[in-house]
Amino acid sequence: MAAWALRRAGHPVLILEKGRNLLPGLGTHKRLGSLFGNDEIKSGRAFENQDEVLEPRTSRTQDEAAQGVERSFVGDVNDLPTVVGGGTIHWDAKTPRFWRQDFKGLSTHGPVPEANVADWPLTYDDLAPFYDEVEKRLGVQGDVTKMPKTTLAQAPRKHQFPVPPNPPMYAGKLLAEGAAKLGYTAYPFPMAVNSVAGHNGHARCNSCGFCSGFGCPINARGGAAVSFLHDALLAGAKLRPRSFVYRIDTTRDGKRARGVSYLDANGKRHTARADMVIVAGSAIETARLLLMSRTAAHPHGLANRSGQLGRNLMFHVFTLGIGFFADDLHAWRGPNTTFTIDDFVGPYKGPEARAAGLPYLKGGICETGGTLLLVQEAQLYGAAPNSWGAAHKDLMRASPFRRHLAGMSMVGEDMPQKANRVDLDPKIRDVYGFPVPRITRSAHKFELAASAYYGPKLAAICQAAPGALSGQTVPVGTVAESGGPGADLAAGQAATAHVMGTARMGNDARKSVVDRFGRAHEIDNLFLADGSVFVSSGGFNPTNTIMALSLRMARHIAGKRHPAPTHGPRRNGDRD
Amino acid sequence: MSGELSRRSFLRAGGALGLLALLPPARVEAFLAAPPKAGQAGRFLNAHELDTLRAVVARLVPGPPEDPDQGALDAGAAEAIDLLLGAFAVDPPMIHAGGPYSGRHGGGRDDFTHFVTLDRHAELGWRIRLEGSRGRKEREFAGPVRGLQQIYREGLAHLDERAPVTGFAALPAPAQDAILSDQSDPAVQELVGVAFSNTLEAMYGPPEYGANKGLAGWTYTAWDGDRQPAGYTNAQVSDPSPGAAPRMSAAALRGLDRFLPALHGAPAEHGRAWVARKGLTGR
Numbered sequence: 051m052a053a054w055a056l057r058r059a060g061h062p063v064l065i066l067e068k069g070r071n072l073l074p075g076l077g078t079h080k081r082l083g084s085l086f087g088n089d090e091i092k093s094g095r096a097f098e099n100q101d102e103v104l105e106p107r108t109s110r111t112q113d114e115a116a117q118g119v120e121r122s123f124v125g126d127v128n129d130l131p132t133v134v135g136g137g138t139i140h141w142d143a144k145t146p147r148f149w150r151q152d153f154k155g156l157s158t159h160g161p162v163p164e165a166n167v168a169d170w171p172l173t174y175d176d177l178a179p180f181y182d183e184v185e186k187r188l189g190v191q192g193d194v195t196k197m198p199k200t201t202l203a204q205a206p207r208k209h210q211f212p213v214p215p216n217p218p219m220y221a222g223k224l225l226a227e228g229a230a231k232l233g234y235t236a237y238p239f240p241m242a243v244n245s246v247a248g249h250n251g252h253a254r255c256n257s258c259g260f261c262s263g264f265g266c267p268i269n270a271r272g273g274a275a276v277s278f279l280h281d282a283l284l285a286g287a288k289l290r291p292r293s294f295v296y297r298i299d300t301t302r303d304g305k306r307a308r309g310v311s312y313l314d315a316n317g318k319r320h321t322a323r324a325d326m327v328i329v330a331g332s333a334i335e336t337a338r339l340l341l342m343s344r345t346a347a348h349p350h351g352l353a354n355r356s357g358q359l360g361r362n363l364m365f366h367v368f369t370l371g372i373g374f375f376a377d378d379l380h381a382w383r384g385p386n387t388t389f390t391i392d393d394f395v396g397p398y399k400g401p402e403a404r405a406a407g408l409p410y411l412k413g414g415i416c417e418t419g420g421t422l423l424l425v426q427e428a429q430l431y432g433a434a435p436n437s438w439g440a441a442h443k444d445l446m447r448a449s450p451f452r453r454h455l456a457g458m459s460m461v462g463e464d465m466p467q468k469a470n471r472v473d474l475d476p477k478i479r480d481v482y483g484f485p486v487p488r489i490t491r492s493a494h495k496f497e498l499a500a501s502a503y504y505g506p507k508l509a510a511i512c513q514a515a516p517g518a519l520s521g522q523t524v525p526v527g528t529v530a531e532s533g534g535p536g537a538d539l540a541a542g543q544a545a546t547a548h549v550m551g552t553a554r555m556g557n558d559a560r561k562s563v564v565d566r567f568g569r570a571h572e573i574d575n576l577f578l579a580d581g582s583v584f585v586s587s588g589g590f591n592p593t594n595t596i597m598a599l600s601l602r603m604a605r606h607i608a609g610k611r612h613p614a615p616t617h618g619p620r621r622n623g624d625r626d
Numbered sequence: 627m628s629g630e631l632s633r634r635s636f637l638r639a640g641g642a643l644g645l646l647a648l649l650p651p652a653r654v655e656a657f658l659a660a661p662p663k664a665g666q667a668g669r670f671l672n673a674h675e676l677d678t679l680r681a682v683v684a685r686l687v688p689g690p691p692e693d694p695d696q697g698a699l700d701a702g703a704a705e706a707i708d709l710l711l712g713a714f715a716v717d718p719p720m721i722h723a724g725g726p727y728s729g730r731h732g733g734g735r736d737d738f739t740h741f742v743t744l745d746r747h748a749e750l751g752w753r754i755r756l757e758g759s760r761g762r763k764e765r766e767f768a769g770p771v772r773g774l775q776q777i778y779r780e781g782l783a784h785l786d787e788r789a790p791v792t793g794f795a796a797l798p799a800p801a802q803d804a805i806l807s808d809q810s811d812p813a814v815q816e817l818v819g820v821a822f823s824n825t826l827e828a829m830y831g832p833p834e835y836g837a838n839k840g841l842a843g844w845t846y847t848a849w850d851g852d853r854q855p856a857g858y859t860n861a862q863v864s865d866p867s868p869g870a871a872p873r874m875s876a877a878a879l880r881g882l883d884r885f886l887p888a889l890h891g892a893p894a895e896h897g898r899a900w901v902a903r904k905g906l907t908g909r
Contacts, residue, residue: 072742083726084725085725085726087738089725090830090832092723095722104751124768217863255857258852267726268854268855315746375874376876377866378866380867383862424849432822435809438818440693447695447846447847448878453871478769520879
């Protein structure tokens with residue numbers, strides 16, 4: 051995103067990407083291809099995802115940390131794709147906008163006990179034009195005429211969406227009817243999925259169903275690579291895949307970034323010098339890189355005088371609703387879900403909130419009408435001890451969790467806590483020999499109380515849908531948190547790919563890492579362009595907001611830097 | 627890491643194990659078309675180990691006469707697991723199928739059979755996962771890793787230790803089930819954990835990985851499998867499909883309780899790789 055905007059503004063740009071490229075033709079005038087297929091085996095074999103064998107992460111709870119436990123898990127902790135195109139290579143492409151209230155949590159709703167609530171240093175209106183531009187470029191589908199008034203009041207739109215919605219998925223239609231009976235509104239989910247052949251030069255989505263968690267075989271889904279990077283490369287930006295940046299190099303006085311040091315595909319060390327460094331490694335890896343880049347001038351990690359670097363790590367806490375139906379719902383046909391419900395975003399200030407000792411509760415949007423694919427279904431039934439054999443096959447034949455299921459998942463807002471953090475594991479190293487990120491995290495009672503409050507409402511919608519045999523809720527975040535039976539299984543479902551916080555933005559350099567444009571308070575040519583800068587998590591898929599913030603940052607840089615510098619980034623050859 | 631992944635070293639490794647060396651894609655396809663028969667060695671497992679694994683997968687996902695539809699034995703799951711264990715005996719290794727199309731729903735060709743070449747980085751990850759760290763410093767940066775080859779080899783041998791007179795494969799099915807379901811034997815459960823997970827992949831995943839023969843896993847589940855580039859029509863997405871599958875009864879639903887491990891009971895000992903899949907949750 052930033053590379054595209056800056057290259058278009060005339061700046062020389064070098065992109066160092068840790069992963070490889072799986073889109074043949076990217077950045078060339080040949081046809082843009084894809085090595086992805088409708089293949090459940092490949093998606094489970096670290097094809098595009100970070101390989102947890104080579105680059106593990108470690109984790110522990112807040113209680114374990116207090117007891118001096120260094121780590122209780124080594125492996126995949128909320129891993130994202132490590133590939134050219136990043137997380138958007140297999141994202142579900144849902145693009146809700148954050149609401150006005152999300153940017154002003156402290157001043158609108160007040161503090162939450164034991165949470166680090168703050169206002170963002172910008173408003174919805176500051177970001178709105180960048181949302182517009184990002185959505186146009188991504189080719190976002192939706193229908194503004196069907197959006198609830200509350201949503202449009204909180205996230206106003208001046209224009210209809212660039213393309214109309216996909217055909218609505220049958221299971222979603224049933225749940226939408228159930229929601230309507232209970233007074234809720236399900237509407238077409240805004241998403242970066244192309245519904246018109248040839249729009250922005252892309253194929254039309256044909257609802258193959260292998261969407262969330264799968265690379266698109268036909269590039270009908272917008273994203274960082276196909277919507278921005280491709281054109282940035284055509285315009286002259288340089289890309290070096292399999293380049294692992296292990297340090298941001300700074301001047302002796304610590305006030306300027308000089309460039310970066312990185313390993314190439316063969317493990318050789320290089321440096322690249324530049325007059326500006328923009329980091330977009332996602333919230334966990336970005337914090338890790340800044341921590342690894344510490345110097346005498348920045349003894350606790352780059353730009354960490356505030357002590358906030360690595361802290362306030364936020365995921366989203368999902369709560370599931372599950373409806374079982376006698377009929378075949380074929381809810382795998384389509385882009386995961388085509389409906390969303392905003393009625394549980396909150397805040398809710400009723401007795402359930404007060405009983406939990408909280409001023410209010412907030413949930414999030416509800417992805418409505420999805421199910422499992424075949425191997426996912428088989429593995430779910432296979433998770434119980436001794437669940438193999440004829441009984442497993444009977445379940446596969448009856449298929450309650452695939453063919454007869456319509457699911458909902460609420461993207462629950464996650465409170466920022468200082469104790470939820472990324473730091474460097476003191477012992478475990480990755481394949482490159484560098485300390486891996488260690489995630490310390492426990493849910494705040496805010497998320498668990500919201501899940502307990504909103505979960506039964508999801509179950510009620512499922513139950514109210516025409517033809518439903520039953521409606522249930524599964525508070526996967528709460529089950530995972532319990533550490534009890536089923537925690538491991540729930541952890542997989544609860545482990546979201548929405549990773550935010552760790553380098554929050556703010557006007558006060560004593561309380562934040564970067565300013566309102568993503569520039570490090572202490573290093574004036576270092577910028578962060580990912581979810582690390584989020585102050586709150588909202589109850590919304592974050593990528594649209596990440597992209598809008600990045601575009602705003604890039605336009606700010608471009609506006610301040612006319613004319614463009616004449617020298618480009620240089621590769622200085624081997625070092626060490 | 628230097629020298630770790632040289633072509634020569636894995637040619638040597640293939641030769642030492644008496645396995646196939648580098649094969650062009652056409653020979654891979656021929657190999658898939660004629661998998662090892664009973665009593666023949668596989669690509670990694672020896673003949674006896676492969677026979678024992680066949681007996682295991684036949685219990686994990688049974689076929690006729692116990693179940694009306696073909697099971698994992700017929701689908702070739704044991705041979706596919708052997709292909710994975712010996713993945714580095716062919717180039718490119720059969721780990722990540724190609725894309726985007728299989729030719730089953732248009733596109734005119736099977737890209738899946740053109741497996742994606744692993745680069746140096748990805749190859750090391752898969753060597754560690756399959757072969758284990760073997761005490762080598764360059765593989766133990768995050769601690770020792772027990773490879774799938776070791777887990778299968780030792781686990782299959784352990785099954786024979788549990789059936790010392792006949793060997794596991796010759797036991798009657800109820801006796802095999804009694805061993806496989808013994809939760810007090812961690813060595814058995816380690817094997818069952820990985821073998822069940824791999825068997826499910828093999829049974830229900832794309833056939834290019836060597837199993838799901840005759841689309842056995844997709845036929846009785848009425849699963850379309852990969853759909854590109856045809857996809858689905860608007861009506862197939864938005865409308866009901868009456869009669870396509872049997873209706874589910876409320877009684878069948880009540881029978882699900884034991885399969886809701888997130889709510890009841892402890893999860894089985896699986897690798898975490900699949901647990902981290904997102905399924906219902908968004909991205």
